[in-house]
Amino acid sequence: MASPSSPSRRLAGSLILRPGAEGSLIPGLPDDVAAVILCLLTFPDQSRLRATSRAWRLLLSAATLLPLRRSLRLPSRHLVCLFPTDPSLASPILLDPAAPTAWWPLPPIPCSPQLYGLANFAAIAVGSHLYVLGGSHFDAQSYPLGHPLPSAAAYRLDLALSRHRWERLPDMHIPRGSFACAAAPGGGVVVAGGGSRHPTLPSSGSRTSSTEWYDAATRTWNMATAMPRERAGCVGFVAHGAGGVGEDEFWVMGGYDRYTTVGGVAPNDLYCRDAMALGLWSGKWREIGDMWVEGERRRLGPVAAISAEDGKVTDVFMLDGDDIFRYDFASNGWSKEATLRRKIPETELCGFVSLNGELHVLKSAKLPAETLHPRRQLKKRLALEFQVYNPLARKWRVFTTYPPVSVPIDFRTAALCTVEL
Numbered sequence: 001m002a003s004p005s006s007p008s009r010r011l012a013g014s015l016i017l018r019p020g021a022e023g024s025l026i027p028g029l030p031d032d033v034a035a036v037i038l039c040l041l042t043f044p045d046q047s048r049l050r051a052t053s054r055a056w057r058l059l060l061s062a063a064t065l066l067p068l069r070r071s072l073r074l075p076s077r078h079l080v081c082l083f084p085t086d087p088s089l090a091s092p093i094l095l096d097p098a099a100p101t102a103w104w105p106l107p108p109i110p111c112s113p114q115l116y117g118l119a120n121f122a123a124i125a126v127g128s129h130l131y132v133l134g135g136s137h138f139d140a141q142s143y144p145l146g147h148p149l150p151s152a153a154a155y156r157l158d159l160a161l162s163r164h165r166w167e168r169l170p171d172m173h174i175p176r177g178s179f180a181c182a183a184a185p186g187g188g189v190v191v192a193g194g195g196s197r198h199p200t201l202p203s204s205g206s207r208t209s210s211t212e213w214y215d216a217a218t219r220t221w222n223m224a225t226a227m228p229r230e231r232a233g234c235v236g237f238v239a240h241g242a243g244g245v246g247e248d249e250f251w252v253m254g255g256y257d258r259y260t261t262v263g264g265v266a267p268n269d270l271y272c273r274d275a276m277a278l279g280l281w282s283g284k285w286r287e288i289g290d291m292w293v294e295g296e297r298r299r300l301g302p303v304a305a306i307s308a309e310d311g312k313v314t315d316v317f318m319l320d321g322d323d324i325f326r327y328d329f330a331s332n333g334w335s336k337e338a339t340l341r342r343k344i345p346e347t348e349l350c351g352f353v354s355l356n357g358e359l360h361v362l363k364s365a366k367l368p369a370e371t372l373h374p375r376r377q378l379k380k381r382l383a384l385e386f387q388v389y390n391p392l393a394r395k396w397r398v399f400t401t402y403p404p405v406s407v408p409i410d411f412r413t414a415a416l417c418t419v420e421l
Contacts, residue, residue, distance in 0.1 A: 013251070017172035039068050040277065042096040043079055044104035052309060054411050056150040060126065061154055062160030066421070076420050078356045081125065083105075083415040084168040086118045087132055093403055094159075094419070097355065100386075100401040104328065106130075109155045109166045110131060114140040118151065119199050121247025122384070125419040126187055131192065136177035136198040137207075148198035149174035154214070156222075159419060172221050174210040180236025180252040184280065189214040190224070190250050192278070195232035199412050207232045207257065211250075211278065225283050231255045231272060233272035237305040239277070242329045245286075251276040253291070271299040275332075289332055299380055302352035306391070315391065317359055319352040324389060338389055341396045349411040355418050363415070364409040382408060 025034035038046070038059055046065070050057045058064060069077075080095045080398060088111035094104040109132055121135030132155045136148045154169040171193065179194025190213040197205030207230040216325050235256030240248050256269040275288040291300075301320040305313045316327040322343045324336040344350050344363055351362035366380040380404055388397045402411070 007162060009255070012179060013228065025059065036070065036072065039065060039072065039074070042099040042102050043077060043094065044096060044099070047104055060298055063404070066160075068294075075356075079265045079357060079419040079421070080353065080360070081123065081130060081417050081419055082351075082362075082409070084403070084407075084409050085124055085413055086116070087121070087123075087415075088112075088115075088118060090405075092123075092130075093405075095401065100399055101278075103401070103404050105404060106157065106164055107166060115151075116140065116201070117148075117198070119413045120197070121151070121177060121415060122181040122191065123415040124181050124183060124189060125417050126183045126189060126201040128158055128419070128421055129216075130157045130159060130417075130419060131189060132166075133181060134172060134176045134179060136196050138198075139337075146201075148196050148201055150177050150196040150206065152176070157269065157334065159421065169214070169219060170219060172214075173223055174208055175213055176208055176210075178233045178255075179235045180231075180250075180255075182238045182250055184213055185248055187216045188279070189216075190236070190238070190278075192227055192236060192250065192252050193231040193255060194390075195236050197232060205232070225278065227252065227276060227278075228285055228287065229257055231257050233269075234272070235300070235303045237303075237316065238280070239316075239318075239329070242277070242313075243401070245277075245279070247282060248280045250275045250280060251275060251288075253303060255327070258297075269299075273300075290336060291327075291332055296410040299371070302350075304352050304354040306354045306357055306359075317354070317391075319350070319361060321346070323412065326391075337391065338394065338396075341387055341398055343383070351411050351414065351416045353416045353418055357390070357392070359389045359391065362409075362411070363387070363413070366408070384409065 010085050017342040039159050050060045081092055082093045087109045091105040096102055096184055115137050118135045118137040121272040122133045124131050135151045137151055139149055142149060146289050151172040152175040154172060155166045156169055157164055157166050174195030178197060180192045182190055184190040191403050195205045195207040209227040209230045211226055212221050216401050234252050235259045236250060236252050238248055239251050242249060253275040254272055257269050259269045273290040273292055277288060277289060278285050297320060301317050301318045306315045318325045322340045324337045327334055330370050331379060340361060353360050363385045365383045365385050367383045383400050384403050385400050
């Protein structure tokens with residue numbers, strides 16, 4: 001049991017003394033013990049239990065819960081946020097890996113009556129704030145109909161609040177979808193590149209080289225130095241002092257910068273083998289060079305970056321087929337790290353994200369549902385398979401969860417990000 005001077009007792013005691021929070025947290029238990037129990041619950045359970053009483057709502061609020069977790073020296077809580085499809089139609093859902101069966105739906109972003117089919121948007125978390133930026137969609141009032149357009153819209157949701165509600169932010173200066181995006185030092189967001197291509201019409205689309213960053217303090221978008229050339233379908237992350245450079249840099253990898261036609265009809269994308277980095281203090285781009293030789297691979301696969309406790313990126317990994325590769329900043333090359341425990345068919349796409357220092361590979365599947373009647377035919381249930389790799393221990397683990405979705409998750413249009421609370 002905690003001592004009378006323990007942090008949990010002090011926080012719980014001050015909570016009970018607040019007006020409107022009379023009574024014990026859990027009848028029959030000391031308040032310091034009850035506070036620790038509630039603090040250790042999963043995020044979905046805490047979100048549901050906030051409505052139990054005023055005392056629980058105060059304890060499970062960010063203002064009380066986060067200092068209590070720090071005082072107990074508990075690690076940061078990492079969540080997976082999955083956007084199964086257009087976030088204006090389908091709710092994003094959160095998963096706490098501590099409880100793989102507990103999914104928590106978030107409200108959909110505000111929808112427009114004439115805009116539909118949003119895809120290739122960026123989902124990124126900065127602290128407790130979840131951002132949905134840009135994308136490519138269709139406009140029922142535009143001409144010609146069925147022609148995808150890039151979006152400049154920006155939305156934000158604060159997961160630390162008791163009531164989750166999307167907030168419309170100022171639009172980006174340049175509409176863009178399928179672009180590089182990363183959390184910038186100071187709580188902002190930096191974006192670069194992108195275009196208007198849509199998964200349902202992958203044969204055409206515009207591209208841009210523009211770069212801008214969002215200042216959360218002033219709530220404004222600011223233009224930065226554009227990339228040396230146009231690029232879309234790229235990925236981005238912020239590296240600290242990579243390659244011997246003494247400043248934070250926004251790295252942009254992969255994507256395509258132009259395309260040719262096969263027989264004058266079918267488009268053929270020309271994928272980028274190089275990377276480039278923007279100095280966040282100098283404001284200058286430097287070209288990194290090709291990361292592989294021609295013929296080694298066709299394009300850059302999904303990328304996930306692992307960060308240390310201070311937020312600095314320590315390792316960058318890529319999923320290429322059934323293999324995971326590690327990026328070497330010094331040699332500007334990729335080396336094989338591991339092979340998936342369960343192979344993924346070439347016709348299927350999967351999600352790839354880092355969480356708690358581990359790499360998660362997500363694949364949609366259909367598994368037989370349990371039944372109490374042995375003679376009844378088993379029905380298929382939509383599932384999500386996680387293959388988790390720990391780079392330090394070099395070990396794999398696999399688990400399956402059942403997200404609250406009605407159709408299989410298509411990772412051509414689905415989006416993933418991680419949230420650290």
